[in-house]
Amino acid sequence: MFLINCPFCGERDQSEFSSGGEAHIVRPKQPTELSDDEWAEYLFMRKNIKGIQFERWNHVHGCRKWFNVVRDTSNDKILSVYKMGEKPPVNYK
């Protein structure tokens, strides 16, 4: 059970959060300009990494804020958390 450091509330138990999948997938500004393949890439394709992964989490039973998490999926360690709109920490790739 993770301990997640919500950027707004501090460290809380994982049971207060819900995961929102891969981070930094930006909704296309002009979806109608996209081909089926381009739209499918946005809609369906997600990475499934063993190692450092950027994820979205929502403090759903807390402040209800969405934020980003850097997690090593090989050992479940959360390496960093940062707010929506902020750039991912440069030391992780």
Place this chain on the structure above:
Amino acid sequence: MPNYRIHKTEYIDETKRVSFKYDGKTYFGYEGDTLASALLANGIHLVGRSFKYHRPRGIVSCGAEEPNAICQIGSKKDLTEPNVRATELELYEGLEASSQNCWPNVKFDIGGINNFISPLIPAGFYYKTFMWPKSFWKKVYEPLIRLSAGLGKSPTEPDPDIYDHKHVHYDVLVIGGGVSGIIAAKMAAKNNLKTLLVDDKKILGGSTIYQNNENIKIDDKLSSEWLKNEIQEIKKLSNLTIKTRTSIAAYHGYNFLLAKENLTDHLPEEKKKNKIRQRLWKIRAKKVVIATGSIERPLVFNNNDRPGILLSNSINKYLDYYGVTCGENIILFTNNDSAYETSISLHKKGIKNIIVDLRKSASSELIKQAESLGIKIYFNHVVTNTFGYRKINSLEIMKLSEDGNTTVGNKIRLSCDCLGMSGGWTPMVHMHTQSGGKLDFRDEDQVFLPKEKSEDQISVGSCNGDFDLENIIDKTVNKINKFLDIDNQDYQETNIICSKENDKRNIWLLPNKIPLGKTKCFIDFQNDSTAKDIKLALKEGFRSIEHVKRYTTTGMATDQGKLSNMHALGIIADTAGVKMGTLGTTTFRPPFTPLTFGTLVGRNVGKFFEVVRKTSMHEWHVENNAEFENVGQWKRPWYYAKNGENMHDAVQRESKAARDSAGILDASTLGKIDIQGTDASEFLNRVYTNAWSKLAIGKCRYGLMLNEDGMVYDDGVTTRISENHYLMTTTTGGAANVLSKLEDYLQTEWPELDVYLTSVTDHYSTASICGPNSKKILNKLFPNLDLSDENFPHMSFKEDKLENINCRIMRISFTGELSYEINIESKYGNSLWKMCIEAGKEFNLTPYGTETMHLLRAEKGFIIVGQDTDGTMTPSDLQMDWIVSKKKYDFIGKRSLYRSDTIREDRKQLVGLLTDDPKEILEEGAQIVSDIKSKPIDMLGHVTSSYFSPNLNKSIALAVVRSGKTMKGQKLIIPMENKNINVTVSDTIFLDKENKRLNA
């Protein structure tokens, strides 16, 4: 009755005699006993039958590793409990226990016949034998296996006991209250760290607490005396919490651990009442110290499973802790020094004993002491066989060859009534590995030790492979100082004297002149697997330990192989000719010892199982015979059974009344989201398929919400209350998810929008009045409100007061009737409802439930998201293209509406179905076909909603059918179990296509 209690100890209170029943017979023990120690004091070793061969089995150990002495406690249907280890069960007055797995009784056991046909039951026997013929499985094999096997009986009635959960946070958690755990806890707590020390036993002290050998001393005192003093010291520390009778069940990531505390299991029945039985501790610790000790290993030789054969150190504990001797003529069979402590202690109490030692010779203080006491020692000897049916009565030993691979010389027969075995010690690395830690193998004494770790934890004491006291204390102190980054000097001056073991010799499978196939060298006592089984598995090609384990069932019983896994690994390594360290181990999975379901569930039983949401009108519904339906967590009136009518009759009456005069529905459960901000209109434009910018203040609009994949997600009516203020309604079940989804878009995709969302579902109660007379009822409630179609048309909103309380009134309709929804602050909901009922009396205002609501909307062809849709329906599939704006540049899901797949014409589409026989009601979920003869039958779709409409006096249904849009008028077939129902595809709207009734 024999009495094997031969001396007094401080842990047994001989002034408190306790009577208990075992297998129906009454015995006596004392407060402080476990069931096992009390049985041994009464001379009882035989406690069960083995699982496969039904061989007599006795108590083997004194702790959690016990494979044989598992029993059924009590006989009450609600309180009986199987698989309790007698070695851990504290004795209490009135305890009733019985042996398991030995029908008809422990002394005469029909299954014992298996013992004589055992050459026929090799490894994988069950897999091989019960495979064929297939027809035998249900009638012959399964009943046979069930009758002769079985591990206890589960209770058949609900558990009346109370269980509890507790969440705690500590700086340091110390697991295990032996000498190293006590030192670690003291060092941490004295350094101002909030510390928790847990131990599964009744008292702290581990195996040192009954230590009484004068070769092992600390500060000139017996180690047990020194430790008692330490325990007194730590009890005074204010920031140390000590929890005994508490065992760690699981070590999860992020130093999150689960512990089970036993609170009443040791109390007599009358004292258990109304108390919490067990508590699950959910522990978050910044740092964890693992001091779980080690378990003595058995030795693997022929007939090593007879009652009276125990672990050597357990004999020592029964003697020095419980005052009980396991025999009067004891042989100790060992490959290490620890059995000598047992021997010396037995000798001192006048119990005759001799030692058989695998080692060629050995020298240490302990061995010198044993020799000087005149204890007979057979070095370089091995036990080759044992005798005695219900209890061991003698054994044979032989000399070992130089290389230890075989025996030489003549057999020597020795009589005995008890055999202690010690094959060395296995560090308890369970916690370390559960936390994600890796293991290293130490060849010298063949142990796995903690290596890399992924959590902030450390192993100290014998679970880290430090076995003598000097090593344990010195290393623990050093490691804890480093681990906690402190500089504790408490043990700087501590002077430790102990005997040092110098000689080691380990043989996993002891040699024998008898061929292995004719021996019974048990590895796993509880699952009855032998060395022969392991070798057979290897011969048959199994290599991975995980496979051998499953094929032979070694280590898969309730004891999880605590005594057997190492031997299985060792024999595999020897047979395969590989180094043991290269094989890896099986996975150590939680729980360490079994947990009760009660502990896991805690208080969340009965009415606390799930949250129940009730509207403020709930009591009225109960008083008026409502049957309730669960919608999410909500209780919604399903129908009102007036004068004992059944559901069909009630629904027919309710829906007729709603169309003929007036009906009232509690609509409070619909999700309500308050939307405010200067960009609220733009936001709605983006989340709904239709256009919102032009909705006038005071008007309402129906909206359809899609997922980004273009599939219908939710629907509802949204009202513009003022320029920048909307009230959105959602489906009852979708409310929370819709809010989450909208928040997600606002926070992550469109943070530039000035929009604020607040859930107000619980803040407002809603009474929905529909029917031709609804306007008259509204007029009585709100006499000052102009209800004319000009002032208050369909899809509009007004505010008015009901006895000074503000109400929001929407003229919207989900039934197709003239209809008003009155919203009021929830605390006035019940009053509002009663006032509506009162005002409606003269118009036969009829309360109706969800079933009638579903029927009424189906007559109008209105969909229910989640019933007529299933996450694969686009607006077009639902024949709702009219609600999808062509002009809007973008909205959630728009791009997906013209993907190649979503524009396919043969998608399943919503249609109406009319049965040829208007009385025939279709089953929801029934499959639809056009050609009954083709094979395989081509499935076209299924029925989603189906009712008998009293207003149309015929059966109506909605269905999704492949290419349904083009099939109007076509005949289809619904094949049922015993008949085929003929239907015709129709329009989805069955009643009032012109919407005249909205303005009736």
